[in-house]
Amino acid sequence: MTAPTLPATLPTLSLRKLRDLILDGDPGCLCDPELFTGPAGIEAEDEPVMDRDARIDAAREVCASCPVRLACLAYALRTRPAAGVWAGCTAEEITALAAAANRRPVRTNPAPLRGANPLIAAVPGQGKTGASARSAEVA
Numbered sequence: 001m002t003a004p005t006l007p008a009t010l011p012t013l014s015l016r017k018l019r020d021l022i023l024d025g026d027p028g029c030l031c032d033p034e035l036f037t038g039p040a041g042i043e044a045e046d047e048p049v050m051d052r053d054a055r056i057d058a059a060r061e062v063c064a065s066c067p068v069r070l071a072c073l074a075y076a077l078r079t080r081p082a083a084g085v086w087a088g089c090t091a092e093e094i095t096a097l098a099a100a101a102n103r104r105p106v107r108t109n110p111a112p113l114r115g116a117n118p119l120i121a122a123v124p125g126q127g128k129t130g131a132s133a134r135s136a137e138v139a
C-alpha cells in the first residue's frame with residue numbers, strides 16, 4: 001500500500017461540526033467498530049499481526065467509499081487518535097500526516113461542504129482505544 005497523502009483541501013469546521021457531519025453521513029465504521037479498532041477484549045499487542053493487517057485492509061476498503069472521508073480525516077488530524085483506522089489511515093499514518101500538515105498550509109474549501117464534494121458527508125466509529133474513545137471524542 002502506498003503511504004497516504006494529504007488532500008489539497010480539508011474542511012475547516014469546528015470539531016463539533018465535523019463530528020455532526022460525520023455522524024449524519026452514517027459511515028460504515030459505526031456498524032462494525034471492531035473492524036476499525038480491533039477485537040474487543042484483546043489488547044492491541046495481542047492481536048496477531050496477520051489478523052491485524054487483514055482487518056486494517058478491510059477497514060481501509062470501507063473508508064475508501066465513505067461519503068464523509070474528508071471530514072473524518074480533518075477530525076483525525078486534529079484529534080490525533082492513538083489507535084484505530086480513520087479515513088483509511090492508521091493512527092500512526094494520521095500522526096505522520098498531521099506532521100506533514102503542520103509543515104505546509106492546508107487550503108480551506110470555501111464552498112459549502114456537502115455541495116462542494118460528495119465525499120464530504122458525515123464520520124467515525126467507536127472502539128476500545130478506538131471504538132469507545134471515538135465515541136467519547138465524538139460525544
Ligand code: SF4
Nearest residue numbers: 029063066072123124
Ligand atoms: S473511519 Fe472515517 S472514513 Fe472510515 S468509514 Fe468511518 S467515518 Fe468513514
